[in-house]
Amino acid sequence: MSKAAKEVRVRIAPSPTGNLHIGNARAGLFNYLFARSVGGKFILRVDDTDKERSTLDAEDAIYKGFEWLGIDWDEGPNKDGGYGPYRQSERSKLYADALNKMLEDGNAYYCFCSQDVLAEKRTDAEKAHEIYRYDEACRDIPLDEARKRVAAGERAVVRLKIPRDLSIVFTDLVRGEIVVNSSAFDDFVIAKPGGDPLYNFATVVDDHLMDISHVLRGQDHLTNTSKQILIYHALGYDLPEFGHLPLILDTKRKKLSKRAGAVYIGDFQEQGFLPEAVTNFIALLGWAPGDNREKMTLSEMVDAFKLERVQKSDAIFDMEKLMWLNGVYIREMDIPTLTSNLKPYLKNAGLVDDSTNEKWLESVMVLEQERIRMFSEAPEMFEFFFKDIEYSPKLLQVKQKEDSEISKALSRVKETLNLVDEWKASEIENSCRALVSEMGWKAGDLFMPIRIAVTGRKATPPLFETIEVLGRELSLSRIDKAIGLLKV
């Protein structure tokens, strides 16, 4: 049958055991880009077969994560497309049928070995530096006998009866031909006692029943794919296409862990990254349009996306570059948007509240815009606009100048500023520059003490614009305070 003629249907199938992980987000993004680029469907399936660890909250966090990134799906638990249910926990009947078929066909069997005994054998093997494999003790128990024992209440899992010495071959869309021999696997468990399906089994049943045409997932599933192909065979299903994406690694070259700082999409959101920047950045981890473009919108990425251009090797997550890209996006925002985005961070730091004048806040934002790379940097960097400043008087000192000179100079600045009639950066600058030349100082020698006096720090936005935004009253009182600090 011609696969090319089939509708493209891809999916992301996260398990709701926590927030949306960056790796899952990227896998989702690639599936989304692929689907959209060829006019296919992108499905969100919830793999919640692990009842112990799955929660509805986590499921919700996953939706929120994808929504935040701007990745929408065509079918999912809350978006029926005729292939539901989309939660594995609601598809028990389907798995039971498939399991029964495998049992009947002799492709799977009940295993009564106790977990304890198996665990013991496993540790023994490890101690002896041998490879542990299930000893297939139950492989040949006749089905009717096994069923009687199960009916009598014996605890039994179901294992796949793996064909011996079978070459498993498939063509990976990103890596080419992959060959593994079935002897690499033992008869692994596909269903728990009671019939609850395990991942590899449930995934195959669902991907088949949902007509998934391409399975694109992280290369950490490469081994699973071979196992799953065995299940496809056992069930008599046609194989979908497979493609294994490179992994995202931390700076230690390990699968991204919490230590790397941010690993959940929510973390990036909290730290003040823009979803557009995050999406853009993670797309570039393992993919490139090929024309040196780096900054792209989602729809530009859809247009440029080609599965053949997906990288084979894993990518290290470079936070520095993400921050740069985020800064690029921030600089392109209009001020009202930037303000409303940044406000929660300032509020949270107790710097602004609802009574804060919006227009004034926007004038602060103008000065912040090209200086922050993520929103969470803003409160610390610009708190002097919002609250009293503290600094060491030493900062006011300038090489070659006596404290008394600086003190006197600041007094003159005060007088000068008092005479400025229109409180605008240009006016303020003109008068200060006039003062500098009158005093015969170097501009920097005077401007730095002023800067310290009004902001309490050495690195600030342009001085005169800062003074304008600070306002006459505050600026003058801070200069006054600085003069007091010099205690001459």
Place this chain on the structure above:
RNA sequence: GGCCCCAUGGUCUAACGGUUAGGAUGACACUCUUUCAAGGUGUAGGCAGGAGUUCGACUCUCCUUGGGGCUGCCA
């Protein structure tokens, strides 16, 4: 240990047998400048190693080395 995957500057990548190995980020320098950013310009930095194949290899093959993944009654 076994099986599988991967390998271009620190990092993300371009190159699909013939290029002075390109871009971005990061670093450094210069520039702009009242500081910090942003911007502009420039510099340093790479085909992991070894055999082949070929007139010619970053590109193809093999080996070595290095890195990663999997090896659950998790997904």
